[in-house]
Amino acid sequence: MLGLAKGLTYTLKNLTRKKVTYDYPNEPLPLPDRFRGIQKFYPEKCIVCNQCVTICPTDCIQLTGKKHPDQTKKGKIIDTYDINFEICILCDLCTEVCPTEAIVMTNQFELAEYSREQLFKNLEWLDENDENIRKVNKV
Amino acid sequence: MLRTEEMLLNVGPQHPSTHGVFRLVIKIDGEIIKEATPVIGYLHRGTEKLAEDLQYTQIIPYTDRLDYLAAMTNNYVLCHAVETMMGVEIPDRAEYLRVIAMELGRVASHLVWWGTYLLDIGATSPFLYAFREREMIVNLLTELSGARLTFNYMRVGGVKWDAPEDWIEKVAEFVPYMREQLAGYHELVTGNEIFVNRVKGVGTYSKEEALQYSLSGANLRCTGVKWDLRKNEPYSIYNRFQFNIPTREEGDAFSRYHCRMEEIEESLKILEQAVEQFPTAGPIIAKVPKIIKVPKGEAFVRIESPRGEIGCYIASEGKKEPYRLKFRRPSFYNLQILPKLLEGENMANLITILGAIDIVLGEVDG
């Protein structure tokens, strides 16, 4: 009986304690800077080195480059850049290998969509996704 | 005597107490279980086969998804195996960060077990109390790694991120807080007569049986075998810390409960010491080539995960990808004793016994 009584006092004590739940979705969750949400892409920084495509463990990134329009400059610029969010696991490896920080993580984690097509994020979408971008990307 | 018919009951794969997609086909006579056949594989993703086409760095996110309650230990076992084969020296600061992350993960994992086990037994509140503390750990690990569950934090040669500002202090603050809450848990549950009556003497096995079935972790220590790889075969920097291996002699569900609760305390001790000894500066990753190639050969390493001995075997042909990768997944091995334990037991004990083994289906099915 003593154990039961102890348990009852414990729950009673908790009755008046501070609530620990978040008021989500009315208030956004407090997330640390390092939090990994859907990526932000800077087309102007990309040098089409293809490293993110190679490192991606689920092969969800596809990109194509084109020749630099300015004939005097060497190298390529990005033409299309797609991330398939059906299979992206937000592992952070693409941002880790990117030499120019052209692709970085944001705190945007609400990724539910009504159809599968909407889960294909293309270059425009990723470029416009510029809320809560991660500040520090490399150690 | 009245002839009674046996009934075939399908428990799972969609059942609130099988902790995932685990299926158990039981033959019952009244409420007595005559035969139990576990059916696994509903969550099989072929991690080991997938790994044969992936670079070593790319495998790390996959290990997160094996034992998703303690992803840090899984990260570590793969990195540890690769490092052993390459002979990489890990910087001190990285080792400390790894140990702190792993021990936090161990506490979180045991908390989830505690909460869900009590939920299986019918008490709703412990689950929420456990998740309150787990949420703090998860927040700490999010600050460190950037994800709540699938951390992908460790790299071959070290870790991905350094500790953020004030993070170590936050961990140091967490330890006494957790101790206080742990005392409350004991108040709420451990002495409760209903709970004790339900778990005491349930699902008992002997030391010999435990060894024959190759059990590990708390499932082994509850029979009195003092076996913890952190002490017996110290890896990483575990030989720098003072801690005990909690054991019990009875071998029943209650002793497993005690072992796990005491393990939380021991983990807190390690955390306390690690925070104290934490080096103020230094590199967090060793010098390793960008594309990791493991020399030809094979290696097997094993470490202590919250659920038992997790092992990683790598056979390499000197390429970027492993030739063969194999994980010794403790939940899978611990589960093998279940049919034997369930035979002749009451239906109500089914959940008590299954819960006490502490399986994670991601790990069972690989």
Added chain:
Amino acid sequence: MIQDLLQSTPSLLNFGIFFGLAVLLLFVVLGFVTYGILSERKIMGFMQLRVGPNQIGGKWGLLQTVADVLKLLIKEDTIPKKADKPLYILAPVIAFAPAFMVLATLPFTDAFQFADIGVGLLYYMAVSGITTIGIVTAGWASNNKYSLIGGMRAAAQMISYEIPLVMSLVGIVLLTGSLNLNDIVAAQEKVWFIFLQPIAFIVFFIASVAELNRVPFDLPEAESELVSGYHVEYSGFRWAFFMLSEYVYMFAMATLTTVLFLGGWNSIPFLDFIPAAVWFGLKFSAVFYVLVWIRVTFPRIRADQLMEFGWKVLLPIALANIFLTALLKELFKLF
């Protein structure tokens, strides 16, 4: 007023009045169930460091249960193909009807009672036993193995706990000399029976929790073992009826506890300027709160231990209590 009506000749007007009063009581009970569930969820939430329902009906979630019930009413009515259809449909009715019937004899205050029958206590016990049949029927008719086990457990549990429940009350009947609930309340004007019959109270309280199928005796619907026991195949308003009968029983049982042990609507000394209805409400709420409190704290007891506890512990204690009461009563009479 009702006493006169009960004894008058039957007429259409009398029927109308009774019907109207019964509907009124039904709405009072439904109101209680609505806010009883809400307060239970709120208390549980607070004890578990959550806030509980807070979305529908303002900060306190005042319309949450209403919305839940509405959702259940408009939900598709599914009947499993291989179910025993007539029984499947009948089961919730059998389960709910007695729950409402027992309310007729319960005296809420000295003025507010429907039928003041001589064997009120016995009537309650007898009628409430019928619900078990509804639950077993549901378990059988669903043609589901989990619900069958749940139904069998319910039958075993209800039968074994009905006996100590009734036995524990014999002491009170001995002291009062009546089975009439009004007489029992009247006998507690000075001292409540909780003080005169503490053993009986403990036995009664434990057995009543078991009768209510609430934690720690919620085996028939053990969420984590039997998924949800006898009503696993039920959905929509049929399921709502099982829930409703459960909460109406909670209402009835809390009332009965108040009437039998806590002095009904009697006030404590020097505070009799507070109306009887308020006293009743306070005591009733206290019993209700304890039931919720227990639900938050305890794990579920095991089926075989439940039986052992009922037959080997509660029943002997209840019997000993009868013996002790009779002995003491006679001894006091001597002096």
